[in-house]
Amino acid sequence: MTHKIAVLPGDGIGPEITEQAVRVLTALDLDLDLQTQPVGGAAYDVHGHPLPPVVLDLAKSSDAILFGAVGDWKYDTLARELRPEQAILGLRKALGLFANLRPAILYPQLANASSLKPEVVAGLNILIIRELTGDIYFGQPRGVREVAEGPFKGERQGFDTMHYAESEVRRIAHVAFQAAQKRSKKLCSVDKSNVLETSQFWREIVIEVAKEYPDVALSHMYIDNAAMQLVRAPKEFDVIVTGNLFGDILSDEAAMLTGSIGMLPSASLNSASQGLYEPSHGSAPDIAGKNLANPLATILSAAMLLRYSLGKAEQADRIESAVQKVLEQGLRTADIHEQGLTRVSTSEMGDAVLKALK
Numbered sequence: 001m002t003h004k005i006a007v008l009p010g011d012g013i014g015p016e017i018t019e020q021a022v023r024v025l026t027a028l029d030l031d032l033d034l035q036t037q038p039v040g041g042a043a044y045d046v047h048g049h050p051l052p053p054v055v056l057d058l059a060k061s062s063d064a065i066l067f068g069a070v071g072d073w074k075y076d077t078l079a080r081e082l083r084p085e086q087a088i089l090g091l092r093k094a095l096g097l098f099a100n101l102r103p104a105i106l107y108p109q110l111a112n113a114s115s116l117k118p119e120v121v122a123g124l125n126i127l128i129i130r131e132l133t134g135d136i137y138f139g140q141p142r143g144v145r146e147v148a149e150g151p152f153k154g155e156r157q158g159f160d161t162m163h164y165a166e167s168e169v170r171r172i173a174h175v176a177f178q179a180a181q182k183r184s185k186k187l188c189s190v191d192k193s194n195v196l197e198t199s200q201f202w203r204e205i206v207i208e209v210a211k212e213y214p215d216v217a218l219s220h221m222y223i224d225n226a227a228m229q230l231v232r233a234p235k236e237f238d239v240i241v242t243g244n245l246f247g248d249i250l251s252d253e254a255a256m257l258t259g260s261i262g263m264l265p266s267a268s269l270n271s272a273s274q275g276l277y278e279p280s281h282g283s284a285p286d287i288a289g290k291n292l293a294n295p296l297a298t299i300l301s302a303a304m305l306l307r308y309s310l311g312k313a314e315q316a317d318r319i320e321s322a323v324q325k326v327l328e329q330g331l332r333t334a335d336i337h338e339q340g341l342t343r344v345s346t347s348e349m350g351d352a353v354l355k356a357l358k
C-alpha cells in the first residue's frame with residue numbers, strides 16, 4: 001500500500017532540515033508517495049496566502065504531514081491572518097489535530113548541554129501532551145473593542161476567550177491516560193483551577209475520565225507550580241497533560257531542560273491517526289540557508305510519523321537507533337557542539353544518519 005505524505009518545508013531553516021528527513025525516509029525502502037508544497041511565508045510569496053487551498057487539500061488527502069517550520073521577520077508587518085504562523089494553526093484546526101505529543105528526552109551523550117546540573121536531569125524522559133485545537137488559542141469572541149463600563153469605560157480593550165467543551169477535555173484525557181498506561185502509569189494534569197473556571201471544569205472532567213484508568217496514578221498541579229517543579233525536579237514527572245496555552249509554555253521549558261531544542265520532535269494527531277510531524281523548534285531565520293541547523297529533531301519527527309501514522313514501528317526504531325549512533329560517534333551540529341567532538345553541518349549530519357541506518 002502506498003502512503004501519501006505531504007512534505008511542507010516552510011521558512012527559515014525549514015527546507016534544509018526537512019531535506020535531511022526526506023533523505024532518511026526515502027532510504028527505508030517503504031512505499032511512500034512524497035509530495036512537496038510551500039507553506040507559511042514561502043506559500044505567501046508564491047500564492048499570497050500562508051495556507052492556500054492547494055496546500056490544505058494536499059494535507060487533508062495525505063496520511064501524514066512532515067512539516068519543517070514557519071516564520072520570518074520579513075512577514076512581521078503582515079496582517080495577522082496572512083502571517084506564516086497562521087499556516088500551522090490553520091492546519092491543526094482544519095485537520096482536527098487535537099493531540100500534541102512533545103517528548104523531552106535527555107540523550108545521555110548530551111548530558112552537559114542542559115543548563116541544569118547533570119544529576120537533576122540525567123535520564124530525563126518526559127512526555128508532554130498538549131491539547132492543540134481549543135483553549136484561548138481558538139476561542140471566540142476575540143479582538144479589540146470599546147469597554148462598556150467600569151474604571152476603563154470608553155477605552156479600547158484587547159480580549160480573547162478561554163473555553164473547553166467537555167468532549168475536548170475527554171478526548172485529550174483519554175490520549176494522556178493511554179500514553180501513561182504504556183509508560184510509568186503516572187499522569188499529571190496541569191491547570192489553573194484556583195483561578196479559572198475553564199481550568200476547574202478541565203480538572204473535573206479529567207477526574208471523571210480517570211475512573212476508566214484505575215491503573216494510572218493521576219495528580220494535579222497548577223501551571224505556575226508546574227513551571228517551577230519542572231526546573232526543580234523534572235524527573236518527578238512522566239506524562240503531563242494540559243491545555244493549549246499552558247502546553248505551549250511548558251513544552252518550551254521542558255525542551256530547554258534537555259539543553260537542545262534541536263533534538264526534539266513532535267506529533268500532532270487527530271482521531272483518524274492522521275498526523276502532522278514537526279520539530280519542536282522554530283524556523284531560526286538567523287541561520288537559515290547556512291547549512292548549520294540541527295536536522296535531528298526533524299529526522300526524529302519522521303520516525304514518529306512512521307510509528308504513529310503509518311504503523312511502521314520497526315523502521316521508526318531504526319531511525320532512532322541511527323540517531324543514537326551518530327551521537328555516540330561524537331558528531332554534533334553547532335547547537336549541541338562541545339569541545340573535543342566533531343562539528344558537522346546540517347547535510348553532514350544527514351549523511352551520518354543515513355550511513356548509520358545501513
Ligand code: IPM
Nearest residue numbers: 071085086088089248251280
Ligand atoms: C508551537 C509554536 C506555535 C504555537 C506558534 C508558531 C503558533 O509556538 O508549535 O509551539 O504557539 O502553538
Ligand code: MN
Nearest residue numbers: 248249251252
Ligand atoms: Mn510554542
